[in-house]
């Protein structure tokens with residue numbers, strides 16, 4: 001059984017001391033490819049280094065919404081330069097996230113406007129770049145589905161990509177699929193309380209689903225208290241198989257084929 005961890009953050013400090021062992025364990029668990037993503041311009045160099053160091057690791061370069069506020073006005077040229085590396089398979093982690101808006105705690109929505117505008121600007125730059133370079137985009141979406149989908153909609157038919165660590169409802173999932181995008185599930189799919197998410201997962205077309213860890217975050221059951229790592233993606237694949245009522249080998253084959261096709265994996 002072969003799997004692809006389509007979303008990892010191997011440059012995180014929590015992997016500093018044992019990354020070789022982490023990649024080795026992934027290999028032993030059948031995780032043939034790990035895509036490690038940069039969340040800020042300062043991380044791009046580091047993800048490229050990891051992709052050069054490990055044959056099974058590919059890279060994505062992007063700016064996460066949480067880094068939008070501290071990024072240059074235009075990130076396009078810097079990302080385009082990093083994206084020339086042969087092991088860069090996507091633009092990302094990009095997207096929008098309204099969970100930590102500054103006005104939220106103070107019930108002052110007027111304070112949120114600059115943060116939202118900054119996230120929109122940096123996300124749009126990455127949508128445009130991914131379309132121009134014909135690379136898939138990896139999209140982070142949290143508590144802003146309507147605003148984000150409005151930005152992605154005009155790219156329908158000329159941009160491919162994935163909505164990662166998916167936790168939205170069936171309505172958002174349907175719109176994502178209609179726009180031609182993929183949906184990737186993290187360890188959240190294994191959490192007992194996420195029955196609704198498993199129902200969403202059960203209904204997706206088989207050619208659009210993928211699995212990921214989002215490590216070091218989001219450890220799946222039965223490892224929830226531990227640091228997450230790519231080998232744990234087997235638990236998410238098993239949960240997806242149960243939800244869809246198919247053998248785990250089927251889910252492994254489908255999700256790996258989907259990842260290989262979407263990212264045109266060189267590794």
Ligand SMILES: [Zn+2]
Nearest residue numbers: 093140164165
């Ligand atoms: Zn994310």
Ligand SMILES: [Zn+2]
Nearest residue numbers: 007037093214
């Ligand atoms: Zn991430």
